[in-house]
Amino acid sequence: MVDFEVIIIGAGAAGIMAANFLQSRDVSVCVLEARDRIGGRIHDIHTKQMGHLHLGASWLHHKGNKHILKALLDQYHVAYLKEDALESSDKMEIYSEHGKLSGKEKKLFTEVLIRLPKNIRKIGQQQPTLSIAEAVRLIGEKHGYSQSLIQALITRSSEHCSQNADVMPAREFDGWEPNGLFVKDGFGKLIRKLSRHLNIEQNTIVQRIDQTDEIIVIETNQKPFTCRYVISTLPTGVLQSEQVTFVPPLPTNKKVALEQLDSGNHEKIFLKFPHVFWDKDTEIFQLAAPNNRGACTQWHNVLLNTEAQNILYTNISGPDISYARKSDLALQDLCMSRLRQMFGDQIPDPISIYVTRWSLDQFTLGGPYAHPTMKGKMGDLSTIGEPFGHIHFAGVDTSESETETVEAALLSGIRTANQILSKR
Ligand SMILES: Cc1cc2nc3c(=O)[nH]c(=O)nc-3n(C[C@H](O)[C@H](O)[C@H](O)COP(=O)(O)OP(=O)(O)OC[C@H]3O[C@@H](n4cnc5c(N)ncnc54)[C@H](O)[C@@H]3O)c2cc1C
The missing domain is CATH 3.90.660.10 (Polyamine Oxidase; Chain A, domain 2)
Structure with a gap:
């Protein structure tokens, strides 16, 4: 017996999307989130002095060829300005x-x-x-x-x-x-809506992922969790810092790819x-x-x-x-x-x-997205995104074709959820 069929590490755009996708297909899912909030690099706050501030993502960008974000914003009534701020x-x-x-x-x-x-x-x-x-x-x-x-x-x-x-x-x-349409309501509204019925454990810092046996054991600062599949959405900077231990260790090609990226x-x-x-x-x-x-x-x-x-x-x-x-x-x-x-x-x-x-910040250690350094190439992002045993890798930096944006993170969540659905 396992606690959940799939455990997702990180409640940012990628993790929330993956969990939403799997749960709507009757897969038992839990999201482990280190912070005391969801959203990751989507973080809208309200301060008395300044009102609403988008500390992370603010703009709806159209990068790449696959597009789902605008439709999601419309579906969940998240308002964005129709005029492109950077066009003129x-x-x-x-x-x-x-x-x-x-x-x-x-x-x-x-x-x-x-x-x-x-x-x-x-x-x-x-x-x-x-x-x-x-x-x-x-x-x-x-x-x-x-x-x-x-x-x-x-x-x-x-x-x-x-x-x-x-x-x-x-x-x-x-x-x-x-290009960029300013999301007036903030992406946080979308994340809150997508996460409404999800099982999310906040303040749960993943420290070790052991896939030595068929049942994967995840050690955290709270208690251990067991599952059959993991989706890691750990940001590039966090993976580079090695604050989370993988047993067995990540393969060499992933380690080399990580060394060749700048975390933004x-x-x-x-x-x-x-x-x-x-x-x-x-x-x-x-x-x-x-x-x-x-x-x-x-x-x-x-x-x-x-x-x-x-x-x-x-x-x-x-x-x-x-x-x-x-x-x-x-x-x-x-x-x-x-x-x-x-x-x-x-x-x-x-x-x-x-x-x-x-x-x-210990749970980001970077910027909006990672990019190759002089030793690296865009393909390094896809290498990070390759599955390793029963651990799948989502997040904004896990594909060379969908990159840089909230949309890329959401798409990576769907990609990894589909990988797991096709294995079951
Ligand atoms: C300042 C800024 C401006 C941006 N502007 C835009 C923009 O205008 N438009 C746009 O499209 N994109 C923008 N982005 C990029 C976009 O916000 C990110 O690429 C996207 O939100 C990343 O989502 P993610 O799920 O891949 O990662 P994250 O949102 O970082 O999610 C990863 C989650 O993992 C958690 N975590 C980390 N370590 C652990 C651990 N050990 N255990 C458990 N959980 C852990 C984190 O707390 C986090 O919640 C911006 C980002 C920043 C920072």
């Missing part, structure tokens, strides 16, 4: 050390930006040893761009999402297209101001800074909710992810010096700040 260059302003780019300069910058994915891939194929940053530098130099504008191009090429362009090979770049880089810093001093119709303010391009250079003006219109948020990303170790106060000072470069010395100090620290 009119929604972005770029500031160099000489001030705001003129209309003509911005138009050219945006045209270069739109062609970047194609050109990065082209350079990557011709020169496979180049990183994305090196490829973008070549493109920027061709246009006679200054060092700071090149840094801004690198940020916008890939690093505003999760990648570190210094270590990601141009040859593996699978393209970022400007992206923190959000929200600042609330006493009043709005920026143009309300501009979506993104990008500062072209010659150094530390990942430290609070891109700023978003998102209408998070109706009560919280005077909030801007920025990112720590790419090679500057270590800034997440700085105190809130130090980050606030940095933010204000960046903003004053763009908007002048007269702007007010913020009345409130919120900083995410996904990269330091």
Whole structure:
């Protein structure tokens, strides 16, 4: 006898989707979740000072060829804005050390930006040893761009999402297209609805998965659980940290694939101001800074909710992810010096700040998604996703064809659930 036929590790998008799929097909399932909440990298909070904040995923992206997310949002009445926030260059302003780019300069910058994915891939194929940053530098130099504008191009090429362009090979770049519909209600609403009738054990940290015998034993900080199949949705950073022991150990190809991945880089810093001093119709303010391009250079003006219109948020990303170790106060000072470069010395100090620290959180240890380093390839993601005995691997980083997004995580949950259904 086993406690459950399938145990799923992690109650993020992948785990919740897998559990929902299996339970609706009469499989006995339990989800073990380390945190005292569900959602993983989907985490919407409500603070007295700032109202609703999406600490993790916010946008509905259309990457890859399989699409289920929009239909799910519609089915569960999760509202999203119908207008693509990133599609139009009119929604972005770029500031160099000489001030705001003129209309003509911005138009050219945006045209270069739109062609970047194609050109990065082209350079990557011709020169496979180049990183994305090196490829973008070549493109920027061709246009006679200054060092700071090149840094801004690198940020916008890939690093505003999760990648570190210094270590990601141009040859593996699978393209970022400007798209994104802001999910106004927050993805958390979808996760709550999908998890409504599921058996989820929170505060249950998986420490060891032993599949020596036919019955799999999972040791946790609470009590052991037994099952016939496991779906692990442990994030890449958590797998890399080896805080969960696999018995027998993970095969060499998986270990090598893990070593060749960067677990991602992206923190959000929200600042609330006493009043709005920026143009309300501009979506993104990008500062072209010659150094530390990942430290609070891109700023978003998102209408998070109706009560919280005077909030801007920025990112720590790419090679500057270590800034997440700085105190809130130090980050606030940095933010204000960046903003004053763009908007002048007269702007007010913020009345409130919120900083995410996904990269330091024991149950994420990374960013939105992982990507190959110079030694690696996109295929490493599929290697992570291969089953190992009766342990299946879901999560955003387990397929080279569905990558990067909440949708990729949901699809991976369905993929692994189907793998198990076909074995029974
Ligand atoms: C700042 C940020 C912004 C993002 N923006 C977007 C966006 O706009 N659009 C988009 O599509 N995607 C976005 N993403 C990416 C998206 O949120 C994630 O890729 C997706 O939610 C990952 O889902 P997952 O189930 O694979 O992993 P996770 O959500 O990380 O779930 C894994 C679960 O495993 C649990 N866990 C970890 N260790 C253990 C353990 N030892 N025992 C038990 N449980 C454990 C974790 O607590 C977690 O709940 C963003 C992510 C971040 C961080």
